[in-house]
Amino acid sequence: xxxxxxxxxxxxxxxxxxxxxxxxxxxxxxxxxxxxxxxxxxxxxxxxxxxxxxxxxxxxxxxxxxxxxxxxxxxxxxxxxxxxxxxxxxxxxxxxxxxxxxxxxxxxxxxxxxxxxxxxxxxxxxxxxxxxxxxxxxxxxxxxxxxxxxxxxxxxxxxxxxxxxxxxxxxxxxxxxxxxxxxxxxxxxxxxxxxxxxxxxxxxxxxxxxxxxxxxxxxxxxxxxxxxxxxxxxxxxxxxxxxxxxxxxxxxxxxxxxxxxxxxxxxxxxxxxxxxxxxxxxxxxxxxxxxxxxxxxxxxxxxxxxxxxxxxxxxxxxxxxxxxxxxxxxxxxxxxxxxxxxxxxxxxxxxxxxxxxxxxxxxxxxxxxxxxxxxxxxxxxxxxxxxxxxxxxxxxxxxxxxxxx
Numbered sequence: 159x160x161x162x163x164x165x166x167x168x169x170x171x172x173x174x175x176x177x178x179x180x181x182x183x184x185x186x187x188x189x190x191x192x193x194x195x196x197x198x199x200x201x202x203x204x205x206x207x208x209x210x211x212x213x214x215x216x217x218x219x220x221x222x223x224x225x226x227x228x229x230x231x232x233x234x235x236x237x238x239x240x241x242x243x244x245x246x247x248x249x250x251x252x253x254x255x256x257x258x259x260x261x262x263x264x265x266x267x268x269x270x271x272x273x274x275x276x277x278x279x280x281x282x283x284x285x286x287x288x289x290x291x292x293x294x295x296x297x298x299x300x301x302x303x304x305x306x307x308x309x310x311x312x313x314x315x316x317x318x319x320x321x322x323x324x325x326x327x328x329x330x331x332x333x334x335x336x337x338x339x340x341x342x343x344x345x346x347x348x349x350x351x352x353x354x355x356x357x358x359x360x361x362x363x364x365x366x367x368x369x370x371x372x373x374x375x376x377x378x379x380x381x382x383x384x385x386x387x388x389x390x391x392x393x394x395x396x397x398x399x400x401x402x403x404x405x406x407x408x409x410x411x412x413x414x415x416x417x418x419x420x421x422x423x424x425x426x427x428x429x430x431x432x433x434x435x436x437x438x439x440x441x442x443x444x445x446x447x448x449x450x451x452x453x454x455x456x457x458x459x460x461x462x463x464x465x466x467x468x469x470x471x472x473x474x475x476x477x478x479x480x481x482x483x484x485x486x487x488x489x490x491x492x493x494x495x496x497x498x499x500x501x502x503x504x505x506x507x508x509x510x511x512x513x514x515x516x517x518x519x520x521x522x523x524x525x526x527x528x529x530x531x532x533x534x535x536x537x538x539x540x541x542x543x544x545x546x547x548x549x550x551x552x553x554x555x556x557x558x559x560x561x562x563x
Contacts, residue, residue, distance in 0.1 A: 237268070237269075238271045239261045239264055239271070239272055239273070240261075240272075240274075241257050241261050241273070242274075242275035243277035243278065245257055249261055253282055253283065254279040254280075254281065255282070255284060255286070256283075258272055258274070258286075258293065259286055259288075262291045262293075265288075265291060267290070268290065269288070269290025269321065270290070270291065270292070271291070271292045271294055272293050272294070273294050274293060274296070274301045275301065276295075276296035276300030276301055277301060279304065280304055280305075281305050281306060281309060282308075282309060284311045284313065284315045284345075285303070285313065285314045285315070286317075287316035287317075287322045287324070288322065289320045289321055289322060290320070290321045290322070292322070292324075292325070293322075294323070294325050294326055295325065295326040295327035296326060297326050299327075299358055301326065301327050302328040303327055303328060304330040304332050305330065305331050305332040305336050306332070306336070308336070309332075309338070309341070310338050310341070312341070312342040312343070312344065312345035313329050313341075313342070313343050313344070314345070315345050316344075316345070316347075318347070318348040319349055319352070320350040320351045320352070321351045322349065322351075322353075323354075323355070324344065324355075324357065325355045325357065327357045328357070328358045329343045329357060329358070329359045329360070331343055331363070332361060332362075333361045333362050333363050337363055338364060339364055339388055339394075341362045341363060342364055342365045342368050343359045343365065343366050343367065344357075344367045345368055345370065346367070346368070346370065346376060347370040347371060347372060348372035350374050350375055351374075351375045352376050352377070353379060354367060354376075354377070354379070355379040355380050356379070356380050357381045358382045358383075359381055359383045359384075359386070360382075360383070360386070361385045362386055362387075363387065364386075364387075365395055366383045366386045366396040366397055366398075366417075367381075367383070367396070367397045367398070368395070368398045369407050370399075371400070371402035371403075371404045371407060371429065372405045372406075373408075373410065374407070374408050374409045374410075375409045376407075376409075377410075377411045377413070378413070379411070379413050379414055380413070381415045381416070382417075383396040383415060383416070383417045383418075383420065384418045385419055387420050388421065389450075389503070390501060390504070391503050391505075393506075394420075395422045395423070395424070395425040396423050397412055397423070397424045398424070398425040398426075400426060400429065400436060400467075401428075403429065403430045403434075404429075404431070405431075405434050406434045406435055406436030406437075406465055407436055407439075408435070408437045408438050409437075409438045410438070410440070411440045412439070412441045412442075412444065413440070413441075413442050413443050413444070414444065417445070417446045417447075417449075418447045418448050419448045419497035419498070420448075420449055420496075421451055422449055422451040422453075423444070423446035423449050423452065423453045423454055423480070424441055424446070424453070424454045425452075425457065426455065426456045426467070427456075427458055427464075428458050428464045428467035428517055428518075429465040430459075430463060430465075432463065432465050435466055435467075436465060436466070436467040436468070437466075437467065437468040437469050438469050439467075439469070440471050440473075441454060441471065441472045441475065442473040442474050442475065443473075443474050444475045444476070445476045446475065446478075446480070447480070447496070448478075448479050448494075448495070448496025448497065449479075449480040449481070449496070449498075449508075450482050450498040450499050450505055451480065451481070451505050451506070451507055451508065452481075452510075452512050453475070453477030453480045453510045453531070454477065454510070455507075455511075455512045455513075455514065456512070456513045456515050456518055457515055458515035458516060458517055458518070464516070464517045465517065466517045466518075466519060467515060467519070468518075469520045469521065470513075470518065470521045470522075471522045471524075472511050472521070472523045474525045474526060475511075475527070476527045477529075477531065478493070478527075478528075478529045479492075479494075479496065479530050479531065480508050480509070480531045481509070481531055481533055482495075482499045482501075482504060482505040482532065483532060484502055484504035485501075486499075488532075489532065490531075490532070492530045493530050505532070508531055508532035509531060509535070510529075510531045510535045510536060511523055511526060511528060511536050511537070512536075512539075513538050513539070514539040515539075523536060
Protein backbone atom coordinates (compact mmCIF):
# COMPACT_ATOMS: atom_id res chain seq x y z
CA UNK A 159 0.00 0.00 0.00
CA UNK A 160 2.90 2.39 0.66
CA UNK A 161 6.42 2.53 -0.62
CA UNK A 162 8.26 3.87 2.39
CA UNK A 163 7.55 3.91 6.10
CA UNK A 164 9.88 4.72 8.96
CA UNK A 165 9.26 3.15 12.36
CA UNK A 166 8.87 6.58 13.91
CA UNK A 167 8.33 9.22 11.30
CA UNK A 168 6.65 11.62 13.67
CA UNK A 169 9.68 12.84 15.58
CA UNK A 170 11.70 13.44 12.41
CA UNK A 171 8.96 15.15 10.45
CA UNK A 172 7.34 17.65 12.81
CA UNK A 173 6.33 20.00 10.01
CA UNK A 174 5.30 19.17 6.45
CA UNK A 175 3.86 22.09 4.54
CA UNK A 176 2.81 21.85 0.90
CA UNK A 177 1.97 24.83 -1.22
CA UNK A 178 0.51 25.66 -4.57
CA UNK A 179 0.82 29.42 -3.95
CA UNK A 180 -1.33 31.05 -6.62
CA UNK A 181 -4.09 28.47 -6.96
CA UNK A 182 -4.32 27.56 -3.27
CA UNK A 183 -4.31 31.16 -2.02
CA UNK A 184 -6.83 32.38 -4.57
CA UNK A 185 -9.23 29.52 -3.90
CA UNK A 186 -8.84 29.91 -0.15
CA UNK A 187 -9.72 33.61 -0.35
CA UNK A 188 -12.77 32.83 -2.46
CA UNK A 189 -13.91 30.22 0.06
CA UNK A 190 -13.37 32.67 2.92
CA UNK A 191 -15.47 35.34 1.27
CA UNK A 192 -18.20 32.86 0.32
CA UNK A 193 -18.32 31.46 3.84
CA UNK A 194 -18.59 34.90 5.43
CA UNK A 195 -21.54 35.63 3.15
CA UNK A 196 -23.14 32.27 3.95
CA UNK A 197 -23.05 33.01 7.67
CA UNK A 198 -24.76 36.43 7.36
CA UNK A 199 -28.25 36.68 8.89
CA UNK A 200 -30.79 36.09 6.15
CA UNK A 201 -34.17 36.64 7.83
CA UNK A 202 -35.73 40.07 7.37
CA UNK A 203 -32.55 41.61 6.02
CA UNK A 204 -33.90 43.80 3.23
CA UNK A 205 -31.31 46.44 4.00
CA UNK A 206 -28.51 43.98 3.27
CA UNK A 207 -29.77 42.96 -0.18
CA UNK A 208 -27.48 45.21 -2.17
CA UNK A 209 -24.56 44.39 0.11
CA UNK A 210 -25.23 40.71 -0.46
CA UNK A 211 -25.22 41.21 -4.21
CA UNK A 212 -21.93 43.07 -4.09
CA UNK A 213 -20.40 40.24 -2.03
CA UNK A 214 -21.90 37.42 -4.07
CA UNK A 215 -21.23 38.60 -7.61
CA UNK A 216 -17.41 38.77 -7.29
CA UNK A 217 -17.42 35.33 -5.67
CA UNK A 218 -19.45 33.81 -8.50
CA UNK A 219 -17.12 35.39 -11.02
CA UNK A 220 -13.95 34.28 -9.26
CA UNK A 221 -15.20 30.79 -8.55
CA UNK A 222 -16.84 29.98 -11.87
CA UNK A 223 -16.18 26.32 -12.51
CA UNK A 224 -14.51 25.64 -9.16
CA UNK A 225 -17.60 24.04 -7.59
CA UNK A 226 -17.42 22.57 -4.11
CA UNK A 227 -20.97 22.91 -2.87
CA UNK A 228 -23.42 25.77 -2.88
CA UNK A 229 -25.58 27.29 -0.20
CA UNK A 230 -29.23 26.68 -0.96
CA UNK A 231 -30.96 26.00 2.36
CA UNK A 232 -32.43 28.90 4.30
CA UNK A 233 -32.15 31.51 1.55
CA UNK A 234 -35.79 32.41 2.09
CA UNK A 235 -37.83 31.63 5.20
CA UNK A 236 -41.58 32.03 4.66
CA UNK A 237 -42.53 30.88 8.18
CA UNK A 238 -41.12 30.01 11.59
CA UNK A 239 -42.50 27.56 14.15
CA UNK A 240 -41.16 26.46 17.51
CA UNK A 241 -40.62 23.17 19.32
CA UNK A 242 -39.61 22.81 22.96
CA UNK A 243 -39.17 20.00 25.46
CA UNK A 244 -42.58 20.65 27.05
CA UNK A 245 -44.34 20.66 23.65
CA UNK A 246 -45.87 24.04 24.45
CA UNK A 247 -47.15 24.35 20.88
CA UNK A 248 -49.09 21.09 21.20
CA UNK A 249 -47.64 19.23 18.24
CA UNK A 250 -49.14 15.76 17.77
CA UNK A 251 -47.16 12.74 18.93
CA UNK A 252 -45.34 11.73 22.07
CA UNK A 253 -41.69 12.30 21.16
CA UNK A 254 -39.39 15.00 19.86
CA UNK A 255 -38.97 13.36 16.44
CA UNK A 256 -42.76 13.38 15.99
CA UNK A 257 -43.03 17.01 17.11
CA UNK A 258 -40.33 18.14 14.69
CA UNK A 259 -41.97 16.19 11.85
CA UNK A 260 -45.34 17.80 12.59
CA UNK A 261 -43.81 21.26 12.86
CA UNK A 262 -42.01 20.79 9.53
CA UNK A 263 -45.21 19.61 7.83
CA UNK A 264 -47.13 22.61 9.16
CA UNK A 265 -44.92 24.92 7.11
CA UNK A 266 -46.26 23.48 3.86
CA UNK A 267 -44.40 23.20 0.57
CA UNK A 268 -42.88 26.66 0.91
CA UNK A 269 -41.07 25.52 4.03
CA UNK A 270 -39.45 27.71 6.64
CA UNK A 271 -37.71 27.29 9.98
CA UNK A 272 -38.29 24.96 12.90
CA UNK A 273 -36.70 26.53 15.97
CA UNK A 274 -35.74 23.96 18.60
CA UNK A 275 -35.54 25.55 22.02
CA UNK A 276 -32.76 24.92 24.49
CA UNK A 277 -33.30 21.76 26.48
CA UNK A 278 -32.39 18.08 26.73
CA UNK A 279 -34.12 15.72 24.30
CA UNK A 280 -33.89 11.92 24.20
CA UNK A 281 -34.03 10.60 20.65
CA UNK A 282 -35.76 7.23 20.26
CA UNK A 283 -36.38 7.46 16.50
CA UNK A 284 -34.66 9.34 13.69
CA UNK A 285 -35.26 13.06 13.24
CA UNK A 286 -36.26 13.42 9.59
CA UNK A 287 -35.17 16.36 7.44
CA UNK A 288 -37.81 17.93 5.19
CA UNK A 289 -37.39 19.83 1.94
CA UNK A 290 -37.21 23.62 2.29
CA UNK A 291 -37.02 23.38 6.08
CA UNK A 292 -34.25 24.56 8.38
CA UNK A 293 -33.99 22.98 11.83
CA UNK A 294 -32.28 25.62 13.95
CA UNK A 295 -31.30 24.85 17.53
CA UNK A 296 -30.38 27.20 20.34
CA UNK A 297 -27.41 29.31 19.10
CA UNK A 298 -25.57 28.72 22.39
CA UNK A 299 -25.71 24.95 21.76
CA UNK A 300 -28.26 24.53 24.50
CA UNK A 301 -30.41 22.10 22.48
CA UNK A 302 -28.93 18.68 23.27
CA UNK A 303 -30.30 15.72 21.29
CA UNK A 304 -29.10 12.48 22.89
CA UNK A 305 -29.62 9.01 21.44
CA UNK A 306 -31.51 6.62 23.66
CA UNK A 307 -29.53 3.63 24.89
CA UNK A 308 -31.27 1.34 22.40
CA UNK A 309 -31.34 3.61 19.33
CA UNK A 310 -30.00 1.65 16.31
CA UNK A 311 -31.00 4.04 13.50
CA UNK A 312 -29.36 7.35 12.55
CA UNK A 313 -30.10 10.20 14.91
CA UNK A 314 -30.74 12.63 12.00
CA UNK A 315 -31.71 11.54 8.48
CA UNK A 316 -31.86 13.53 5.25
CA UNK A 317 -33.14 11.24 2.47
CA UNK A 318 -34.36 12.48 -0.93
CA UNK A 319 -34.81 16.03 0.32
CA UNK A 320 -33.63 19.39 -0.99
CA UNK A 321 -32.94 22.82 0.41
CA UNK A 322 -32.56 21.77 4.07
CA UNK A 323 -30.47 22.83 7.05
CA UNK A 324 -29.45 21.57 10.47
CA UNK A 325 -27.64 24.10 12.63
CA UNK A 326 -26.56 24.90 16.19
CA UNK A 327 -27.60 21.48 17.58
CA UNK A 328 -25.74 19.09 19.86
CA UNK A 329 -26.01 15.53 18.51
CA UNK A 330 -24.87 13.11 21.20
CA UNK A 331 -24.62 9.37 20.53
CA UNK A 332 -24.75 8.54 24.24
CA UNK A 333 -21.68 6.31 24.20
CA UNK A 334 -20.99 4.16 26.22
CA UNK A 335 -24.67 3.76 27.20
CA UNK A 336 -25.35 3.20 23.48
CA UNK A 337 -22.72 0.86 22.03
CA UNK A 338 -24.10 0.48 18.50
CA UNK A 339 -21.04 0.45 16.24
CA UNK A 340 -23.15 1.32 13.18
CA UNK A 341 -24.74 4.41 14.70
CA UNK A 342 -24.69 7.42 12.37
CA UNK A 343 -25.26 10.83 13.89
CA UNK A 344 -26.29 12.47 10.59
CA UNK A 345 -27.09 10.30 7.55
CA UNK A 346 -27.57 11.74 4.04
CA UNK A 347 -28.82 9.88 0.95
CA UNK A 348 -30.06 11.52 -2.25
CA UNK A 349 -30.00 14.94 -0.57
CA UNK A 350 -29.51 18.13 -2.56
CA UNK A 351 -28.75 21.68 -1.54
CA UNK A 352 -28.39 21.15 2.19
CA UNK A 353 -26.18 22.51 4.94
CA UNK A 354 -25.12 20.99 8.25
CA UNK A 355 -23.43 23.77 10.17
CA UNK A 356 -22.26 24.90 13.59
CA UNK A 357 -23.31 21.67 15.33
CA UNK A 358 -21.52 19.71 18.01
CA UNK A 359 -21.46 16.02 17.04
CA UNK A 360 -20.03 13.65 19.62
CA UNK A 361 -19.92 10.40 21.57
CA UNK A 362 -20.68 7.46 19.32
CA UNK A 363 -19.00 4.14 18.57
CA UNK A 364 -20.18 4.59 14.98
CA UNK A 365 -19.96 7.51 12.57
CA UNK A 366 -20.38 11.28 12.67
CA UNK A 367 -21.75 12.56 9.34
CA UNK A 368 -22.05 10.03 6.51
CA UNK A 369 -23.13 10.76 2.93
CA UNK A 370 -24.14 7.47 1.32
CA UNK A 371 -24.92 8.19 -2.34
CA UNK A 372 -26.75 10.57 -4.64
CA UNK A 373 -25.92 13.66 -2.58
CA UNK A 374 -25.05 16.91 -4.34
CA UNK A 375 -24.40 20.51 -3.36
CA UNK A 376 -24.14 19.60 0.31
CA UNK A 377 -22.14 21.73 2.74
CA UNK A 378 -20.68 20.46 6.03
CA UNK A 379 -19.55 23.65 7.73
CA UNK A 380 -18.01 24.76 11.02
CA UNK A 381 -19.00 21.76 13.15
CA UNK A 382 -17.10 20.41 16.12
CA UNK A 383 -16.91 16.61 15.92
CA UNK A 384 -15.26 14.46 18.55
CA UNK A 385 -15.24 11.10 20.37
CA UNK A 386 -16.29 9.26 17.21
CA UNK A 387 -15.37 5.60 16.73
CA UNK A 388 -14.07 2.47 18.42
CA UNK A 389 -10.71 1.31 19.73
CA UNK A 390 -8.17 0.03 17.21
CA UNK A 391 -8.08 -1.91 14.97
CA UNK A 392 -11.63 -0.72 14.10
CA UNK A 393 -11.93 2.40 11.94
CA UNK A 394 -14.95 4.66 11.50
CA UNK A 395 -15.15 8.26 10.28
CA UNK A 396 -16.05 11.63 11.72
CA UNK A 397 -17.13 12.72 8.21
CA UNK A 398 -17.42 10.14 5.45
CA UNK A 399 -19.01 9.55 2.10
CA UNK A 400 -19.35 7.13 -0.77
CA UNK A 401 -18.55 3.49 -1.35
CA UNK A 402 -22.10 2.67 -2.42
CA UNK A 403 -23.29 0.93 -5.59
CA UNK A 404 -26.32 3.10 -6.51
CA UNK A 405 -24.36 6.30 -7.12
CA UNK A 406 -21.65 8.75 -6.18
CA UNK A 407 -21.61 12.08 -4.36
CA UNK A 408 -20.72 15.36 -6.06
CA UNK A 409 -20.30 19.05 -5.28
CA UNK A 410 -19.57 18.53 -1.61
CA UNK A 411 -17.98 21.21 0.60
CA UNK A 412 -16.41 20.25 3.94
CA UNK A 413 -15.14 23.49 5.44
CA UNK A 414 -14.02 24.95 8.77
CA UNK A 415 -14.75 21.88 10.88
CA UNK A 416 -12.92 21.09 14.11
CA UNK A 417 -12.46 17.30 14.28
CA UNK A 418 -10.59 15.75 17.18
CA UNK A 419 -10.22 12.68 19.39
CA UNK A 420 -11.77 10.22 16.95
CA UNK A 421 -10.97 7.33 14.62
CA UNK A 422 -10.50 8.84 11.10
CA UNK A 423 -11.16 12.48 10.22
CA UNK A 424 -12.53 12.83 6.68
CA UNK A 425 -13.00 9.80 4.41
CA UNK A 426 -13.99 10.01 0.73
CA UNK A 427 -14.84 7.09 -1.57
CA UNK A 428 -16.19 6.86 -5.12
CA UNK A 429 -19.19 4.72 -5.96
CA UNK A 430 -18.54 0.97 -5.99
CA UNK A 431 -20.11 0.86 -9.47
CA UNK A 432 -17.61 1.59 -12.23
CA UNK A 433 -19.98 3.75 -14.31
CA UNK A 434 -20.98 6.16 -11.51
CA UNK A 435 -19.08 9.45 -11.29
CA UNK A 436 -18.20 11.29 -8.08
CA UNK A 437 -16.68 14.75 -8.43
CA UNK A 438 -15.97 18.17 -6.98
CA UNK A 439 -15.15 17.67 -3.31
CA UNK A 440 -13.82 20.75 -1.56
CA UNK A 441 -12.09 19.89 1.75
CA UNK A 442 -10.65 23.09 3.16
CA UNK A 443 -9.83 25.01 6.35
CA UNK A 444 -10.49 22.06 8.66
CA UNK A 445 -8.55 21.35 11.85
CA UNK A 446 -8.03 17.64 12.50
CA UNK A 447 -6.06 16.26 15.42
CA UNK A 448 -5.67 13.16 17.59
CA UNK A 449 -7.12 10.61 15.17
CA UNK A 450 -6.17 6.98 15.77
CA UNK A 451 -6.01 6.57 11.96
CA UNK A 452 -5.59 9.12 9.13
CA UNK A 453 -6.53 12.76 9.02
CA UNK A 454 -7.96 12.91 5.45
CA UNK A 455 -8.28 9.92 3.11
CA UNK A 456 -9.48 9.36 -0.46
CA UNK A 457 -9.77 5.61 -0.91
CA UNK A 458 -11.03 2.97 -3.33
CA UNK A 459 -10.36 -0.67 -4.03
CA UNK A 460 -9.44 -0.78 -7.71
CA UNK A 461 -10.19 0.24 -11.30
CA UNK A 462 -12.54 -2.62 -12.04
CA UNK A 463 -14.78 -2.20 -9.02
CA UNK A 464 -15.05 1.56 -8.52
CA UNK A 465 -16.35 4.55 -10.41
CA UNK A 466 -14.19 7.57 -11.21
CA UNK A 467 -13.74 10.31 -8.62
CA UNK A 468 -12.51 13.66 -9.90
CA UNK A 469 -11.36 16.95 -8.52
CA UNK A 470 -10.99 16.27 -4.80
CA UNK A 471 -9.31 19.41 -3.46
CA UNK A 472 -7.62 19.27 -0.06
CA UNK A 473 -6.56 22.82 0.74
CA UNK A 474 -5.46 24.73 3.83
CA UNK A 475 -6.19 22.05 6.43
CA UNK A 476 -4.26 21.55 9.66
CA UNK A 477 -3.71 17.87 10.52
CA UNK A 478 -1.66 16.85 13.54
CA UNK A 479 -0.99 13.99 15.95
CA UNK A 480 -2.71 11.23 13.94
CA UNK A 481 -1.94 7.49 14.10
CA UNK A 482 -0.90 5.24 16.96
CA UNK A 483 2.05 2.86 17.44
CA UNK A 484 1.62 -0.35 19.43
CA UNK A 485 1.69 0.48 23.09
CA UNK A 486 2.41 4.10 22.28
CA UNK A 487 6.10 3.34 21.73
CA UNK A 488 7.44 6.03 19.41
CA UNK A 489 4.37 8.26 19.62
CA UNK A 490 5.40 11.85 19.05
CA UNK A 491 6.41 13.60 22.26
CA UNK A 492 4.77 16.79 21.00
CA UNK A 493 1.34 15.14 21.18
CA UNK A 494 -0.79 13.97 24.07
CA UNK A 495 -2.80 10.84 23.19
CA UNK A 496 -6.40 11.37 22.13
CA UNK A 497 -9.62 9.53 22.93
CA UNK A 498 -8.81 6.42 20.84
CA UNK A 499 -5.00 6.64 20.89
CA UNK A 500 -4.23 3.93 23.41
CA UNK A 501 -3.65 0.21 23.80
CA UNK A 502 -1.40 -2.48 22.39
CA UNK A 503 -2.78 -2.47 18.81
CA UNK A 504 -0.98 -0.31 16.26
CA UNK A 505 -2.89 1.71 13.68
CA UNK A 506 -2.54 0.42 10.13
CA UNK A 507 -1.99 4.04 9.09
CA UNK A 508 -1.50 7.49 10.54
CA UNK A 509 -1.01 9.86 7.61
CA UNK A 510 -1.95 13.51 7.33
CA UNK A 511 -3.45 13.28 3.82
CA UNK A 512 -3.74 10.00 1.90
CA UNK A 513 -4.93 9.70 -1.72
CA UNK A 514 -5.11 5.95 -2.23
CA UNK A 515 -7.46 5.37 -5.14
CA UNK A 516 -6.80 4.06 -8.64
CA UNK A 517 -9.79 5.93 -10.09
CA UNK A 518 -8.98 9.32 -8.55
CA UNK A 519 -8.21 12.08 -11.07
CA UNK A 520 -7.37 15.77 -11.05
CA UNK A 521 -6.95 16.02 -7.31
CA UNK A 522 -5.19 18.90 -5.58
CA UNK A 523 -3.36 18.89 -2.23
CA UNK A 524 -2.24 22.41 -1.41
CA UNK A 525 -1.29 24.73 1.43
CA UNK A 526 -1.90 22.23 4.25
CA UNK A 527 -0.06 22.00 7.57
CA UNK A 528 0.68 18.33 8.32
CA UNK A 529 2.65 17.84 11.50
CA UNK A 530 3.53 15.43 14.28
CA UNK A 531 1.85 12.52 12.50
CA UNK A 532 3.04 8.96 13.00
CA UNK A 533 3.41 8.03 9.33
CA UNK A 534 3.71 10.25 6.22
CA UNK A 535 2.63 13.82 5.87
CA UNK A 536 1.22 12.95 2.42
CA UNK A 537 0.74 9.47 0.96
CA UNK A 538 -0.11 9.01 -2.73
CA UNK A 539 -0.80 5.50 -4.02
CA UNK A 540 -1.82 4.59 -7.59
CA UNK A 541 -3.38 7.98 -8.24
CA UNK A 542 -3.93 8.85 -11.88
CA UNK A 543 -3.60 12.60 -12.25
CA UNK A 544 -3.14 14.82 -9.22
CA UNK A 545 -1.12 17.86 -8.24
CA UNK A 546 0.98 18.01 -5.09
CA UNK A 547 3.49 20.75 -4.34
CA UNK A 548 5.43 20.25 -1.13
CA UNK A 549 6.99 23.70 -1.36
CA UNK A 550 10.49 24.35 -0.04
CA UNK A 551 12.23 23.86 3.25
CA UNK A 552 12.53 20.08 3.75
CA UNK A 553 13.55 19.35 7.31
CA UNK A 554 12.06 15.85 7.42
CA UNK A 555 15.23 13.95 8.23
CA UNK A 556 14.88 10.24 7.55
CA UNK A 557 11.10 10.25 7.68
CA UNK A 558 8.83 10.09 4.68
CA UNK A 559 7.26 13.47 4.05
CA UNK A 560 5.73 12.31 0.78
CA UNK A 561 5.41 8.79 -0.55
CA UNK A 562 3.93 7.76 -3.88
CA UNK A 563 3.14 4.33 -5.16
